[in-house]
Amino acid sequence: MKNVRQGxxxxxxxxxxxxxxxxGFTTRNGGTSRAPFNSLNLGFHxxxxxxxxxxxxxAVARAFDLPPHLLLTVQQVHGSEILxxxxxNPDLSHFQRVECDAVITNQPGMMIGILVADCYPVLLxxxxxxxxxxxxxxxxxxxxxLLGRTVKAMSxxxxxxxxxxxxxxxxxxxxxxxxxxxxxxxxxxxGAGGWEQIARETRLGYWLLDLRRSCEVQLLAAGVQAQKIDxxxxxxxxxxxxxxxxxxxxxxxxxxMGFMLLPKGKR
Numbered sequence: 001m002k003n004v005r006q007g008x009x010x011x012x013x014x015x016x017x018x019x020x021x022x023x024g025f026t027t028r029n030g031g032t033s034r035a036p037f038n039s040l041n042l043g044f045h046x047x048x049x050x051x052x053x054x055x056x057x058x059a060v061a062r063a064f065d066l067p068p069h070l071l072l073t074v075q076q077v078h079g080s081e082i083l084x085x086x087x088x089n090p091d092l093s094h095f096q097r098v099e100c101d102a103v104i105t106n107q108p109g110m111m112i113g114i115l116v117a118d119c120y121p122v123l124l125x126x127x128x129x130x131x132x133x134x135x136x137x138x139x140x141x142x143x144x145x146l147l148g149r150t151v152k153a154m155s156x157x158x159x160x161x162x163x164x165x166x167x168x169x170x171x172x173x174x175x176x177x178x179x180x181x182x183x184x185x186x187x188x189x190x191g192a193g194g195w196e197q198i199a200r201e202t203r204l205g206y207w208l209l210d211l212r213r214s215c216e217v218q219l220l221a222a223g224v225q226a227q228k229i230d231x232x233x234x235x236x237x238x239x240x241x242x243x244x245x246x247x248x249x250x251x252x253x254x255x256x257m258g259f260m261l262l263p264k265g266k267r
Contacts, residue, residue, distance in 0.1 A: 001232055007063035014168035014230040022261040023123050025170040027242050031056040041254025043115045064261055070110045074098045076136050080144040082153050101141050102150045104133040106158055108262040117244040118236050120172035120211050121258025126160035132260040142214045143187040151222040162223030170258045171243050174235030175210025
């Protein structure tokens with residue numbers, strides 16, 4: 001993972017994102033929002049001023065030579081629905097209201113993004129097929145197997161074989177500081193499984209959950225090769241100067257973004 005500066009925007013770039021795609025994870029730095037949202041808050045509905053968020057999103061778009069309306073995010077609901085954009089010139093007016101937690105596209109010239117502040121953003125890229133996906137993983141999405149569902153959708157809809165996918169796991173809350181209770185354990189056991197590989201009991205009825213490890217386990221189970229998975233190791237909760245954290249800041253915080261952009265002429 002590399003630290004990259006694009007205009008005023010600082011982001012972390014996966015090692016595989018050298019050509020054919022622009023991909024990465026923004027930090028909280030380089031924007032206009034005031035405390036406690038300082039400074040590059042990209043999330044609406046956080047309590048920040050809308051004008052500041054719009055300016056921040058426009059700054060990200062400009063850094064990649066895009067008009068702001070082509071930076072596309074959705075209404076994330078901690079579910080398992082996937083939005084597929086497979087037609088040119090889609091209607092962009094309703095994207096902010098679409099409820100889903102993963103987006104797949106084969107269309108160049110638009111930036112698809114997932115907003116997070118402790119949950120994990122995951123990027124998937126099929127270089128041969130020119131297909132990109134962004135996935136929002138909190139514990140509910142992880143327990144529901146959303147990563148595996150997204151890999152399967154890429155394969156079925158676009159012929160993106162799992163073994164040729166590149167993946168990147170963005171910054172999220174570390175397993176050392178994310179304590180969960182029995183309902184979370186039962187959700188994993190009834191869904192994606194792998195609980196014994198990703199959790200450690202700390203006291204009766206409570207476990208430390210390693211969501212980053214869960215992402216890795218699910219990608220491997222879906223057929224993605226280990227050497228093609230890049231990951232940010234820093235914990236959002238521990239690095240106040242770099243990342244927003246919902247748990248650390250007790251809900252009053254901004255959102256960073258995992259993003260992908262298929263440039264025109266690179267499909």
